Amino acid sequence: MNSTNVVIGIDIGGTNTKLGIVDREGNLLAESAIPTRAHEEAARLIARMNEAITGMTGSLANLTVKGIGIGAPNANYYHGTVEHPPNLSWEGVTDVVGLFRTYTLLPVAITNDANAAAIGELIFGAGKGLKDFIVITLGTGLGSGIIVNGQLVYGHDGFAGEIGHMTVEDEGRECGCGRRGCLEAYCSATGICRTVFELLCCRRAESVLRDVSFNDLTAKQIFEAALQGDPIAREAFAVTGRILGRKLADSVVHTSPAAIILFGGLASAGELIFEPTRRALEDHVLNIFKGKVRVIPSGLKKGTAAILGAAALIWNELENKL
């Protein structure tokens, strides 16, 4: 009986770590989740991950595991490390790939969430068949992964693809990175909340959002209000898309992508965010690129995208080595 080649995809989050068995077609054959326990040391989490992997693979016959791919915040692909992660108490630089060596001789690779998303789109999603595209993840922050000539751009130090930290406005909004005016302070789940409060000050229109505190407001509430026709909520999406499209015009002149894929929470607002983004990109981009760059949604199934992206990292490596 033939066995099926599979890889393990792992998504390390601040609260939960999700694991899955993924075949070359992107089918999730089994999945599992364990608490990350952010205050525990890294070696313990990796031990528990390996128990979870054994549990998953043991339950399925005729599988050949070809490698383990991991997505994690602040991961460095070149070094196999996680460096100063914002949501985990791991101090300094943790050699995650090295710690895996206790358990397996299979290929193990790690990259950050947005890069994993980009490789996931390349192998399984909306980037299949494309050689040049950019993935923008619109979550709490704005992450990005850039594909050039069919390969992820890592840069000389492994940290390329930080489009969220282009500057929209000198002396603009304070950003989590310590600087001011970064794109992610405007175009992200938290950015659109900040925009709502700016609009509540500027506009006199009635809005259900006038009854919500800054700390209580979520991007989801803004989305729901916008669907009800709330003028502040609708304008917040329009402003967010306008800023995003304008800055993506600066990205396009770098790598001339065939597509920009919007991924993550805010992207699920659909045309509310896509339409103004597309329009601003077309309005601002250099003439030779006009009408050429599609702005499209992710092709990865929601909920499994992070595991698929991490798994794709290994499928991609195995194929590039052939």
Add this chain to the structure above:
Amino acid sequence: MNSTNVVIGIDIGGTNTKLGIVDREGNLLAESAIPTRAHEEAARLIARMNEAITGMTGSLANLTVKGIGIGAPNANYYHGTVEHPPNLSWEGVTDVVGLFRTYTLLPVAITNDANAAAIGELIFGAGKGLKDFIVITLGTGLGSGIIVNGQLVYGHDGFAGEIGHMTVEDEGRECGCGRRGCLEAYCSATGICRTVFELLCCRRAESVLRDVSFNDLTAKQIFEAALQGDPIAREAFAVTGRILGRKLADSVVHTSPAAIILFGGLASAGELIFEPTRRALEDHVLNIFKGKVRVIPSGLKKGTAAILGAAALIWNELENKL
């Protein structure tokens, strides 16, 4: 007797077309120049180029020509074409590589000037040994070539690397591309002239530049005035570098280059432009990139850089195919 492998490098300019025989070490073994005759049809220029090549190669014994590399404005590497060149009367799209096929079966490749400069730095110049860097050509305009993982970024359509058309300021200076506020309207030989006139309005300081008309002013005059301590000229360089460094911080977050190489006329002003560029880049770039990106001058000899870049295009292809 052993023969030496060489390639032909050709730089098509608006006035003159320069040709050279270049070995793998970047030595220019022979060179030649013919008038471009911008109003003549393309096929005639290519016939004259081939005569010039025959003339050059005939005079040197024991050479084996491995290919022909061409740098030209508005060239498209993927299609082998020159499209709507600004300084030549060739209409529409000209299949330059195709026209060469009448004369040779050797590999022929064409790319734009800034891309040729980037490959020239990679093979022969300041980018030797680096896998990720950006070349900025500061001439009449601002061109750029981006190297990622040892390869030039062409993008899906062959037009990547138009950093000169990032937006510095909405509703800013009119740019030759028809848009407004582009980086090249500020940071280029023409851009610094415009900056001088802005400063002449804003400042009350004496300056020799107050006696020069807009049409007469050149970047060279500004450089010479700056060397004499002229306050307007010095400030013009400081402003130019500040804008350039600030926008290069946005480029760095895309591809995380180990170096940015400044090339072309304005770059020969040395520290007058390098110092403010470096400082603004460091001040504005995301923390994880601080102190990592060197801003350095070209490693190609002035005057021969364009021919070397065009020749490098072929050396690079030959080696990637091995």
